[in-house]
Amino acid sequence: MSGEILVVVEHDRGVALETSYQAFGFARTLLTAGVGSSITAVIIGADADALAAEVGAHGAALALCAHHSELSDYAPEAWGDVVAALIADRSPAAVVATGTDRGNEVLAHASALADLPFASNVIAVSAGDGLALTRVRWGGSLLEQARLDAAVFVLSAAAHTFSAESSGADAAVIEVFEPALGATASRTRIVDRVTLAAGVTLTTAAVVVSGGRGVGSADGFAPLIELADLLGGAVGCSRVVTNNGWRPHSDQVGQTGKRIAPELYIACGISGAIQHWVGMMAAKHVLAINTDNEANMVGKAEYAVIGDLHQILPAVSEEIRRRRATA
């Protein structure tokens, strides 16, 4: 199947993350599978023009920069309109983005407008009759084998699955265009932003000290907070904890919480249900602290300590202070 693969480049006011470039790794995988013959980057909003200089190295031959006075910040409907118009005008072989909140949202809008199917969070593809693909369900704990039949394949790549590496210093040809936006495109635009967290956050911390039902209460988190502070880390938790109101939902790790990838995840009193595991399985190392040596988390963790977290954690903080004092 010849034609372009459009890659929607996710960015926030001109800043792209590593996940944004993973979509190019996915596009190159599609090329290898025989879908499409070239890669075209779609960069929405004049504030992101500088990204056009980056995409050639990721394999794009062409960068399409959409300029419009309504495209001054992220706006899901307007972004979806832009991508749908490109599908109508250019009849690409495929349209892809990384399966982040924004990536999936924009492709949902574009596919709805174009009346095309949309396969989200894909991890593998092979061409044949239609497109054979594997996508993740249940937040990553189950794989679905599916077949996509469509004039244009609309696909998001599961995050952290495809390479964001750039292969060289090739430059893409840059074309600026002014899309025709629907009259209602500006209805869903960011009108304000509020910054709450400063410094280390759950998603950026190198060490996360996380608690589950075994912590027992809101106050029970004191030794977890103490240890996280000593290590310059962050506190996480399971859904049982947020359901009980012991910690805010912004601390929740898992399928319906955050996906994190710290150096070390310390799981205290967490049993290791699949919906929790998918949120922290990208951690480099896992230490489980649990009274039950049969707990799933203990079996899956690289390191484990069996016992009561309320006795173990204060002893760990004490030991750290002792070593620091004598160092």
Add this chain to the structure above:
Amino acid sequence: MSELRILVCVKRVPAPGARITLTADRQSIDSKNLGFATSPHEECAVEGAIQLVEAHGGSATVLTLGAVEADEQLRYAVSVGVNAAVHVTHAGLTDGTDFDAQATARALTSAITSLEAAGGAFDLILFGNESADAGGFQVGVRVARSLGRAIVNGIKHIEISDGIVTARRESADGFEVYQLPLPAVLGVKEGLNLPRYPTLPGRLKSKKVEVLVVEADRANGGLTTLSFDNAAEVVVQTTMLGKGPEAAPAIVDLLEELGLL
């Protein structure tokens, strides 16, 4: 402002625990020994609808497309305070199977259009950000687009005043604010609120409520599920660092070794 009419779309999903077991033909999750639940994001959507009706007056309706058993999730929503329930169903739907995203969106849109023709437009329609099982991230967007209404996903806070809904979406370091004119549609996330539990009068009401049952057409889209596989099991050799507080020095040694002290 006048009273609100709110609709919430929920899906019944199996609630697997530590690992997911598949049926022998790998066509679905083996739910023999599993409970079923409303997708977590949607549980919060139900609670959000109830809170908005408590604050502004009006009524909340819950709607699902699912097998006969999904009646349980509709009645649960009534038991916590939703006023009316609509069950969109199809003879081919069995517990644990579903329509593809396009077919689901078409069936929901058509049901919503009839409900609105009969009872007036919904000021606000709430969806989950994504369903727990299929995780397509699209049904709400497709329905909103078909109805010609604005939608934003990922919402964790909602306020309504003067015909405008102000909604917050979590960002890396705080939140983004969106303002949509009513009628509008939102895809919400868990964390929007803490869902309440049913009361005894609520339970009684849920047993008596008349659920409106609607037959759906099935108009399949272009994505066809063939089979399921378990994600690769993690096989690790767990290193036991010890038992109880006596293991503290070994834990701190590990922190040192990983360069985290």
